[in-house]
Amino acid sequence: MTDLERKLQGKIPGPDTGIEVRRTMCDICSPGMHCGINAYLKDGKVIKIEGLDGHPVNDGKLCTKGLANRQYIYREDRILTPLKRVGRRGEGRFEPITWEEAYGEIARQLNRCKELYGPESVAFYSGYSKWYRQMLRRLAYAFGSPNYGCESSACYTAAFMAWKLSAGDQGGPDMEHSDLFLGWAFNPFHSSYMAARKAMKLKEKGLKFLIVDTRRTPASEKLADLFLQPRTGTDGALALAIAHELIRRGWIDLPYIQRYVYGFEEYAAYAAQFNESNIEAITGVPYEQVVAAAELIHANPRMSCNESSAPLCHHRNGLQNYRAVLSLLAITGNFDRTGGQLLTPHSYMHVSCGFPTREEEFLYETRPTGVKPPVGAPRFPLWDHLEGEMQAMDLSRQILEGTPYPLRAVFALGMNARMFPDSGRMFRALEELDFFADTDLFLTDTAHYADIVLPACSSFERGEFKPYPGGVAWYTSPVIQPLGQSKSDVDIIAELARYMDLPDEPLKAGYEAFVQHYILDDYGVTTEQLKQAELPIPIAPVHQHRDLEALEHGLATPTGKYELKSAIIEAHPQWGLDALPTYREPLDGADPEAYPFVLTSGSRIPNAIHSRLHAVPGNRSLRPHPTADLNRADCARLGVEEGDRITISTPRGRLTVQVHPTLTVPEGLVNLFHGYSEADANSLLDADHLDPYSGFPAYRSTRCAVTKEN
Numbered sequence: 001m002t003d004l005e006r007k008l009q010g011k012i013p014g015p016d017t018g019i020e021v022r023r024t025m026c027d028i029c030s031p032g033m034h035c036g037i038n039a040y041l042k043d044g045k046v047i048k049i050e051g052l053d054g055h056p057v058n059d060g061k062l063c064t065k066g067l068a069n070r071q072y073i074y075r076e077d078r079i080l081t082p083l084k085r086v087g088r089r090g091e092g093r094f095e096p097i098t099w100e101e102a103y104g105e106i107a108r109q110l111n112r113c114k115e116l117y118g119p120e121s122v123a124f125y126s127g128y129s130k131w132y133r134q135m136l137r138r139l140a141y142a143f144g145s146p147n148y149g150c151e152s153s154a155c156y157t158a159a160f161m162a163w164k165l166s167a168g169d170q171g172g173p174d175m176e177h178s179d180l181f182l183g184w185a186f187n188p189f190h191s192s193y194m195a196a197r198k199a200m201k202l203k204e205k206g207l208k209f210l211i212v213d214t215r216r217t218p219a220s221e222k223l224a225d226l227f228l229q230p231r232t233g234t235d236g237a238l239a240l241a242i243a244h245e246l247i248r249r250g251w252i253d254l255p256y257i258q259r260y261v262y263g264f265e266e267y268a269a270y271a272a273q274f275n276e277s278n279i280e281a282i283t284g285v286p287y288e289q290v291v292a293a294a295e296l297i298h299a300n301p302r303m304s305c306n307e308s309s310a311p312l313c314h315h316r317n318g319l320q321n322y323r324a325v326l327s328l329l330a331i332t333g334n335f336d337r338t339g340g341q342l343l344t345p346h347s348y349m350h351v352s353c354g355f356p357t358r359e360e361e362f363l364y365e366t367r368p369t370g371v372k373p374p375v376g377a378p379r380f381p382l383w384d385h386l387e388g389e390m391q392a393m394d395l396s397r398q399i400l401e402g403t404p405y406p407l408r409a410v411f412a413l414g415m416n417a418r419m420f421p422d423s424g425r426m427f428r429a430l431e432e433l434d435f436f437a438d439t440d441l442f443l444t445d446t447a448h449y450a451d452i453v454l455p456a457c458s459s460f461e462r463g464e465f466k467p468y469p470g471g472v473a474w475y476t477s478p479v480i481q482p483l484g485q486s487k488s489d490v491d492i493i494a495e496l497a498r499y500m501d502l503p504d505e506p507l508k509a510g511y512e513a514f515v516q517h518y519i520l521d522d523y524g525v526t527t528e529q530l531k532q533a534e535l536p537i538p539i540a541p542v543h544q545h546r547d548l549e550a551l552e553h554g555l556a557t558p559t560g561k562y563e564l565k566s567a568i569i570e571a572h573p574q575w576g577l578d579a580l581p582t583y584r585e586p587l588d589g590a591d592p593e594a595y596p597f598v599l600t601s602g603s604r605i606p607n608a609i610h611s612r613l614h615a616v617p618g619n620r621s622l623r624p625h626p627t628a629d630l631n632r633a634d635c636a637r638l639g640v641e642e643g644d645r646i647t648i649s650t651p652r653g654r655l656t657v658q659v660h661p662t663l664t665v666p667e668g669l670v671n672l673f674h675g676y677s678e679a680d681a682n683s684l685l686d687a688d689h690l691d692p693y694s695g696f697p698a699y700r701s702t703r704c705a706v707t708k709e710n
């Protein structure tokens with residue numbers, strides 16, 4: 001082997017090998033991460049990737065998902081041209097068309113619906129990707145429809161709403177200064193590796209952990225000083241019982257409560273209903289463990305907690321459960337205090353990016369007035385009051401029933417019909433539409449239902465503005481040409497707006513102009529500077545926290561205080577919701593004799609993220625078969641062993657998967673991972689088993705039956 005061959009084999013960059021390294025970002029997982037990447041390129045192709053040293057999130061490291069980027073962007077089912085459907089909906093037969101033809105058809109069809117049924121009859125939907133959402137929302141508004149909505153109808157927003165009701169905006173943990181961390185539904189080892197690293201480091205420094213999870217997890221094994229394992233969806237009752245124990249023993253911060261907290265007396269009286277007489281029956285947690293939790297909290301006064309964007313709120317009682325957990329911070333005087341939970345006002349994409357922006361001006365200044373309410377508003381009035389976008393969990397119902405008004409077309413970016421509870425109903429709804437356009441990297445089975453499919457490019461093929469917590473930001477540049485004729489989502493939106501000549505100049509000016517004028521101008525920074533930067537650079541000074549400053553100033557709640565009793569809900573008795581964080585049984589009405597098990601679906605797994613990575617060969621090989629976890633005692637009773645097949649059934653449907661006997665789940669609970677199209681957990685769920693406060697679905701608590709498959 002020659003020297004050059006050796007260098008080529010080792011993928012060594014240099015003029016002789018023709019290999020160069022460019023910087024980009026992984027956008028496969030949560031926007032809270034988006035790690036820096038070195039992409040090694042040869043002949044315009046990515047041949048290797050590695051983590052980018054010095055990047056504020058990953059500092060050179062990459063996880064099982066990040067490492068999949070090369071196989072992900074070159075997945076065989078990448079869409080390379082705009083497509084027009086020629087077969088039946090769902091059949092997957094398409095023919096390539098030009099961008100001009102695609103825009104023409106979309107414009108014609110959306111305008112037709114507008115003329116026949118009004119602008120509200122068109123919904124604009126985004127799947128899990130977030131970075132282009134400001135533009136998509138504005139597109140909906142420019143078209144005249146209030147119906148912009150997204151996957152956040154089932155992710156994070158319920159937690160955000162709980163925070164808004166309680167404190168006017170969200171709070172983040174000041175973990176470094178805490179004595180105790182309340183890891184409630186917290187398993188970052190599978191969902192957020194960088195947070196896991198931080199937790200492990202702080203544990204070594206002496207931080208105590210109270211872990212509350214329905215399953216045994218790496219967090220319960222590696223982090224917990226005390227581990228509580230309640231029945232799924234009973235967290236509200238457990239939190240109220242701990243609160244009652246703290247109150248009863250006087251282990252609360254009374255001066256703080258008197259000054260900064262609203263509704264304490266009624267809250268305390270309500271919490272007293274959860275005690276030694278009933279807590280084990282409701283939650284499965286013995287009362288001694290409630291006492292142990294109260295003792296741990298008392299012994300470790302500075303306490304913070306994790307943000308649970310999903311599992312705590314994935315129940316029909318989820319938002320209230322989450323409020324009950326948060327209330328523990330308020331009664332112990334841990335909100336807006338060093339080592340507790342600090343206000344982290346949202347400023348970009350629902351999260352705090354460390355500096356204020358004028359994003360909301362861009363989002364709302366063109367919102368149409370005098371139009372019908374968005375999808376889901378009548379059914380979920382609190383959601384509508386706090387969020388104002390459509391609650392997409394009501395989308396399939398409205399399409400199929402046509403009430404309160406017809407919904408006839410959907411323009412989507414990255415729609416995955418399988419993320420909706422009773423995904424079959426969503427597919428039926430897509431079949432019923434007059435027109436459906438979907439934009440994706442891959443020709444998914446949801447895209448098969450579209451009349452027009454548009455090809456989006458990956459984060460390696462485009463640029464993106466990316467702020468990170470702590471006031472730093474950068475703007476990535478494409479490292480390779482877009483594959484085929486694919487385009488960046490934001491370019492698609494701006495081009496369509498121009499094609500349709502919608503009355504919105506800032507939208508038509510495009511994404512980069514939005515970032516410059518609504519985000520960066522205030523800081524005297526240009527997108528060009530951020531593109532030149534080797535790594536994210538500081539663009540605003542970091543806010544220095546002062547204890548009780550936000551509370552002294554008055555929170556953005558109606559009373560200005562931390563509200564244990566929501567004044568917003570109190571002021572709207574017609575909603576039929578409770579102002580206190582009341583507790584209600586999570587399980588549905590299915591017959592417990594016919595459906596003696598409980599199904600929880602969606603706990604995260606390290607090798608996959610939703611529907612994105614199951615089709616990537618390397619990741620798929622780590623968990624090739626959809627599998628359900630079942631307690632060993634249940635397995636023994638059913639007579640099944642590792643790898644045997646079981647059928648999980650609900651009144652909605654049935655699914656056959658492999659079984660994994662385990663002790664991580666308690667008896668009676670079936671844990672199924674989500675995102676597999678051939679074993680779609682959501683096909684088993686009821687589309688109307690929703691939280692009336694948030695509209696969130698009960699992904700984590702549905703009665704089911706389990707039988708052995710022969």
Ligand SMILES: Nc1nc2c(c(=O)[nH]1)N[C@H]1C(S)=C(S)[C@@H](COP(=O)(O)OP(=O)(O)OC[C@H]3O[C@@H](n4cnc5c(=O)[nH]c(N)nc54)[C@H](O)[C@@H]3O)O[C@H]1N2
Nearest residue numbers: 127128155413414416419439440456601602610611674699
């Ligand atoms: N049973 C169960 N179901 C759940 C959950 C659960 O816990 N249990 N979790 C819920 C939660 S929290 C979430 S966030 C949702 C996930 O929400 P989904 O929307 O289901 O998420 P994904 O499958 O990651 O992505 C949707 C589509 O976006 C496409 N896509 C990726 N990148 C881009 C891009 O840059 N542009 C465009 N146009 N498309 C792109 C992907 O290829 C994919 O087809 O699932 C929810 N569903």
Ligand SMILES: Nc1nc2c(c(=O)[nH]1)N[C@H]1C(S)=C(S)[C@@H](COP(=O)(O)OP(=O)(O)OC[C@H]3O[C@@H](n4cnc5c(=O)[nH]c(N)nc54)[C@H](O)[C@@H]3O)O[C@H]1N2
Nearest residue numbers: 185187191212213214232233310311603604605608609610
């Ligand atoms: N690898 C990977 N990482 C991801 C994702 C992914 O798909 N794959 N998705 C991303 C997204 S969109 C989101 S929203 C986040 C979610 O992030 P997390 O909320 O951290 O993830 P989960 O694993 O869903 O839930 C955490 C723990 O909650 C427990 N749990 C479930 N139900 C209950 C309950 O009723 N009560 C209690 N106390 N515990 C419960 C589960 O057993 C699990 O161990 O993850 C993000 N990160």
Ligand SMILES: [Mo]
Nearest residue numbers: 155156309310
């Ligand atoms: Mo999510």
